Amino acid sequence: MDHHLDDIDRKIMQFLQHNARMTVSQISKEIAMSQPSVKERMIKLEEKSIISGYSAVFQLRELNRGTTTFILIKTEQCQKLVDFCEEAKEVTDLYRISGEYNYLIKVQTASIEELAEFQDSLSKLGPSKSHISMKNILENRVLL
Amino acid sequence: MDHHLDDIDRKIMQFLQHNARMTVSQISKEIAMSQPSVKERMIKLEEKSIISGYSAVFQLRELNRGTTTFILIKTEQCQKLVDFCEEAKEVTDLYRISGEYNYLIKVQTASIEELAEFQDSLSKLGPSKSHISMKNILENRVLL
DNA sequence: GTTGAAAAAACAGAGGA
DNA sequence: TCCTCTGTTTTTTCAAC
Numbered sequence: 023m024d025h026h027l028d029d030i031d032r033k034i035m036q037f038l039q040h041n042a043r044m045t046v047s048q049i050s051k052e053i054a055m056s057q058p059s060v061k062e063r064m065i066k067l068e069e070k071s072i073i074s075g076y077s078a079v080f081q082l083r084e085l086n087r088g089t090t091t092f093i094l095i096k097t098e099q100c101q102k103l104v105d106f107c108e109e110a111k112e113v114t115d116l117y118r119i120s121g122e123y124n125y126l127i128k129v130q131t132a133s134i135e136e137l138a139e140f141q142d143s144l145s146k147l148g149p150s151k152s153h154i155s156m157k158n159i160l161e162n163r164v165l166l
Numbered sequence: 167m168d169h170h171l172d173d174i175d176r177k178i179m180q181f182l183q184h185n186a187r188m189t190v191s192q193i194s195k196e197i198a199m200s201q202p203s204v205k206e207r208m209i210k211l212e213e214k215s216i217i218s219g220y221s222a223v224f225q226l227r228e229l230n231r232g233t234t235t236f237i238l239i240k241t242e243q244c245q246k247l248v249d250f251c252e253e254a255k256e257v258t259d260l261y262r263i264s265g266e267y268n269y270l271i272k273v274q275t276a277s278i279e280e281l282a283e284f285q286d287s288l289s290k291l292g293p294s295k296s297h298i299s300m301k302n303i304l305e306n307r308v309l310l
Numbered sequence: 311g312t313t314g315a316a317a318a319a320a321c322a323g324a325g326g327a
Numbered sequence: 328t329c330c331t332c333t334g335t336t337t338t339t340t341c342a343a344c
Contacts, residue, residue, distance in 0.1 A: 025228060038222035042186040047337070056312060057338085072228045078182035079219045080308055084169060087308070090261065092236075092270055094297070104303060111309040117234065118301040126236055126297060130308075153238070153270060157262040159248060162306060164224055164231070164274075165255040191320055201321075203329055 025070055030055065032166045034063055035073065039164065042076035087112070087130035090155035091137050094123035097148035106147065112140050123151070169214055174199065176310045178207055179217065183308065186220035231256070231274035234299035235281050238267035241292035250291065256284050267295070 027035075030053060037049050046064070050057040067073045082088055097103050103125055107113040115128035127144075131137045134154065144150060171179075174197060181193050190208065194201040211217045226232055241247050247269055251257040259272035271288075275281045278298070288294060 035222060035224070039224075040219075040221070042220035042222050045337070046339095058313095058340090059311060061339085062311095070228065071225045073222050074225045075184075075223045076186035077184070077221060077223055077306075078179060078186050078217050079221055080179070080183075081215045081218045082308070084214065084216045085308070085310075092261070092263070107304065113304065114307050115302075116304040117236070117297075117299040118303060119236070119297040119299055121295075121297050123297070126299070151265075153261075153263040153265050153267070155261040155263055155270070158259075159262060160251065160257065160260040162221075163258050164226070164229070166229075189320060200330055202323085202331090205321080206328085 025072060027072070031063060031067060031072075034060060035067065035166055038064075038073070038076070039166070082130050086132040089131045089133055089137060090158055091129050091131065092153045092155070093127040093129060093141070093144065093150050094119075094153075095125050095127065095144065095148055095150035096123045097125065099147050100124070103147050106144070110140070112136070169216060171216070175207060175211060175216075178204060179211065180310055182208075182217065182220070183310070226274050230276040233275045233277055233281060234302055235273050235275065236297045236299070237271040237273060237285070237288070237294050238263075238297075239269050239271065239288065239292055239294035240267045241269065243291050244268070247291050250288070254284070256280070 033053050034049060037044055037052060046061045047057050050060040053060070064073070082090075095103065104116065107116045107127060110129075112129045112131050113127055114130050115126075117126045118124065119126050129137065129140055131140060137152070137154070141150070141152065177197050178193060181188055181196060190205045191201050194204040197204070208217070226234075239247065248260065251260045251271060254273075256273045256275050257271055258274050259270075261270045262268065263270050273281065273284055275284060281296070281298070285294070285296065
């Protein structure tokens with residue numbers, strides 16, 4: 023369980039977090055370690071699933087998905103809700119949560135109008151409460 | 167505003183979303199287009215900021231941050247809250263939201279005990295309501 | 311952990327349909 | 328915008344230390 027990452031691992035991860043397309047030799051120059059050693063560490067981090075992948079990050083505004091909203095919903099049709107969210111392109115995140123509501127949905131829509139349409143189609147599954155984001159201050163940040 | 171992405175752009179983006187470290191030539195083989203053309207499209211997508219970057223994805227469980235919680239908070243000390251969240255390593259996301267509460271915070275802690283400590287340090291800024299995730303069903307998904 | 315060297319692969323740029 | 332062609336750079340995989 024304790025994978026005892028050292029400072030070098032953390033540095034490599036930081037570089038890859040900042041730019042996943044950095045080459046091994048670029049990283050090796052930055053941290054003053056030989057290229058084969060950097061490569062070996064990366065492979066180990068991937069094998070241990072500490073690094074689970076590499077992904078392109080998109081500007082959602084440019085994809086007409088610039089409006090972020092969180093919807094809390096209380097439903098008894100759990101499987102139906104999950105299926106619905108998996109199908110819906112607006113849904114980026116879905117969590118089963120504790121408390122009065124049992125799911126939290128994060129949706130990205132082109133506009134508030136489009137959000138309203140989404141809410142309509144969701145309403146048949148149970149009562150919900152929406153929180154529109156007026157500013158995304160921090161997103162998907164992992165400090166190492 | 168209309169960047170009229172075509173199917174080839176979308177395919178390139180899908181491959182990079184799935185694995186940001188794919189080489190240009192790997193992508194070019196997958197979509198049966200020459201390497202220079204794929205590269206040129208990637209550069210344009212980056213220049214237009216449709217692709218805003220590439221990032222390593224970490225398994226938070228392995229980093230002792232496996233517990234996901236959403237905290238709604240109502241505060242009048244906005245700047246203080248933002249500063250606090252920016253400093254806190256547990257905070258991965260922060261949104262200014264509409265409604266009764268004015269901020270939504272996503273936190274990743276090692277355990278529920280650690281969450282309690284975080285809540286304690288937050289309590290001085292205003293009343294809050296937490297929703298612990300029992301299952302992260304979808305995360306950070308962008309369908310193209 | 312390092313260096314070094316050879317083979318394979320990927321990349322960058324020019325020129326043209 | 329896309330292609331092919333070519334030279335250069337980078338990566339990979341060894342080995343030996």
